[in-house]
Amino acid sequence: MHLDPAIDGFARYLTTERGFSVNTVRAYCADLAGLATFAEDRAVDTVDGLTLELLRDWLWTGTQAGLARATIARRSASARGFTAWLTRDGVLPSDPAVRLRSPKPGRTLPRVINRSQMQELLDRLVAAAGADDPGAVRDLAIIELLYASGLRVSELVGLDVGDVDLSRLTVRVTGKGDKERVVPFGVPAQSAIVRYLRAARPVLAAAVPAETTRSEATGGTMAVRRVTGADPAALFLGSHRQRLGVRAVYRLVAALLESMPGTGPAGPHALRHTAATHLLDGGADLRAVQEMLGHASLGTTQIYTHVSAERLQQSYRLAHPRA
Numbered sequence: 001m002h003l004d005p006a007i008d009g010f011a012r013y014l015t016t017e018r019g020f021s022v023n024t025v026r027a028y029c030a031d032l033a034g035l036a037t038f039a040e041d042r043a044v045d046t047v048d049g050l051t052l053e054l055l056r057d058w059l060w061t062g063t064q065a066g067l068a069r070a071t072i073a074r075r076s077a078s079a080r081g082f083t084a085w086l087t088r089d090g091v092l093p094s095d096p097a098v099r100l101r102s103p104k105p106g107r108t109l110p111r112v113i114n115r116s117q118m119q120e121l122l123d124r125l126v127a128a129a130g131a132d133d134p135g136a137v138r139d140l141a142i143i144e145l146l147y148a149s150g151l152r153v154s155e156l157v158g159l160d161v162g163d164v165d166l167s168r169l170t171v172r173v174t175g176k177g178d179k180e181r182v183v184p185f186g187v188p189a190q191s192a193i194v195r196y197l198r199a200a201r202p203v204l205a206a207a208v209p210a211e212t213t214r215s216e217a218t219g220g221t222m223a224v225r226r227v228t229g230a231d232p233a234a235l236f237l238g239s240h241r242q243r244l245g246v247r248a249v250y251r252l253v254a255a256l257l258e259s260m261p262g263t264g265p266a267g268p269h270a271l272r273h274t275a276a277t278h279l280l281d282g283g284a285d286l287r288a289v290q291e292m293l294g295h296a297s298l299g300t301t302q303i304y305t306h307v308s309a310e311r312l313q314q315s316y317r318l319a320h321p322r323a
Contacts, residue, residue, distance in 0.1 A: 001091055003036040006047050010082050019177045023154070031078035034058075047086055052096045055079050059102060076102030111270045112277045117260055118147065122188075124256070129195075134207075137192075137200035138236060138244075139252055144192040145171070146253075146268055148185035150275035150293050152176075153249050153268035159235040161197070166190055175294040183292055204237040205230035 011029050014020040020028075038058045039049060058079070062072055083097040113121070125143055128136040146156060155173045163172045169190055170182050234243035250267050257266040272293070279289050290298050 001047050003032075003039060003045055003047060006086065006091070007032045007036065007082070010085055013085055014081075021154075021176050024176070027074065028078045028081065031075045032082055034075070035079060035082075047091060050083060050092075050096050052099060055083075055097055055100050059100075073102045076100055111266070111273060113257070113260065113270060113274045115278065118274060118278075121256055121260070122147075132199065134200035134203040135239075137196050138204065141189075141192040141196035141200075142236060142244075142249060142252065143256070143271070144189040145185060146271040147275050148189035149173075149183045150272045150279075150289075151183065152272065152294075153246050155294075156268070157236065157244050157246055157249060160233040161235050162233070164193060164235065166194060173294070176296075179294065181291065181294050201237060204239075205241055207239070207241065 007029060010032070011025050014025045014028060015022075035055075035058055036045075038061065039045065039054060042054065044050070044054065059072055059076060062075060067075075080097045080100055083092065083095050086092045087095040122140075122143065125136070125140040129140045142156065145151065146153075149171060151171075151173060152175065155175055158174060159171065165171070169186065170184050172180065172182055174180050230237060230241035231243050236244040238244040238248055253268045253271065254266045257270060276289055276293060279292075280286070287298065
């Protein structure tokens with residue numbers, strides 16, 4: 001079997017049988033497309049040519065190119081999953097990647113915003129929303145909900161109006177692997193969402209972008225671009241009356257965190273890290289936080305205990321006279 005159709009079949013398997021998310025499947029396919037290119041450069045274009053030596057050379061080449069250990073580890077996992085699937089389906093007589101090893105990805109502590117910085121950020125959003133600008137009111141609701149619930153950005157933009165229970169202060173979320181969970185949020189997030197739904201969303205839903213109504217003279221007749229209706233289900237709407245996209249939320253959070261001290265990624269995931277860390281600092285149970293974040297493994301959630309421990313050590317070194 002040629003490598004390209006085999007990779008396509010593996011992608012369908014990950015989607016239909018394993019229930020992997022679109023982003024996860026895309027990452028697997030990108031890794032395997034790179035493997036296929038590497039193999040074809042060495043005159044290998046079928047799955048029969050995938051050997052342990054070739055796979056090791058592929059990973060070694062990536063290491064020599066300066067790829068991060070996490071990237072090499074992900075590539076190794078992609079290759080092992082691919083060849084294991086081929087073996088189970090009888091395409092390969094034996095799995096060439098059984099003994100394939102890769103470096104363990106280094107675990108880095110996520111960026112966490114402290115409470116005073118978080119309050120400063122929210123105060124800025126409240127001030128901006130005070131002028132009743134619908135975009136600013138929406139942005140306040142987004143940040144309040146992200147911080148209150150620890151949602152992934154893909155989960156946030158996928159929310160429908162009906163997913164939010166304002167009386168019970170919960171939101172129904174579809175996470176990785178199409179797993180559904182119910183996540184709580186607090187009163188400030190509730191107030192921000194209510195204000196958004198009453199005052200901002202109707203305005204955003206009714207707004208018509210200028211570029212979609214511009215008339216153009218063509219052959220003596222006027223051609224008017226068709227204006228699509230607003231998405232009736234989506235909770236958060238963008239400027240074109242459709243569901244707000246992931247990139248728009250990234251830009252929003254990055255702009256808010258740009259002037260704040262701290263290192264690490266400045267995207268929406270920083271608010272997820274912050275929510276989890278503040279919950280544990282406040283005494284929340286680790287398994288409750290795991291359930292709230294939608295982590296399949298408790299070990300993934302435990303990184304936030306490391307964050308809290310590091311902050312405790314920093315405070316100790318600064319404050320204790322015998323540190």
